[in-house]
Amino acid sequence: MDDEKRCGHCGNSVPKGYTVCRGCGANYRGNPKTLSRGIILLIFVIWISSHIISRSHGSDIITGILSSLVLIAVPVLLIRNGLRKKWYRFNA
Numbered sequence: 001m002d003d004e005k006r007c008g009h010c011g012n013s014v015p016k017g018y019t020v021c022r023g024c025g026a027n028y029r030g031n032p033k034t035l036s037r038g039i040i041l042l043i044f045v046i047w048i049s050s051h052i053i054s055r056s057h058g059s060d061i062i063t064g065i066l067s068s069l070v071l072i073a074v075p076v077l078l079i080r081n082g083l084r085k086k087w088y089r090f091n092a
């Protein structure tokens with residue numbers, strides 16, 4: 001059943017191992033735009049978090065670490081989305 005996949009644009013069957021649809025020319029790949037946004041956001045969140053934690057005292061450090069973990073979930077989701085392969089008709 002996994003021998004071939006279907007193009008997300010024209011529905012043409014694409015043989016396993018192929019990343020380009022012969023029917024419409026769509027590409028099966030991740031999204032580098034989403035991926036790079038996720039990486040930039042991740043660096044930003046780490047930078048902000050280190051500032052928050054370094055300026056915290058006592059029990060505030062725990063709050064700082066917890067809020068950093070919440071913040072870090074956003075870029076991690078973006079990176080996961082960017083790595084997930086989809087059909088792209090144009091160089092989006």
Ligand SMILES: [Zn+2]
Binds near residue numbers: 007
């Ligand atoms: Zn196609």
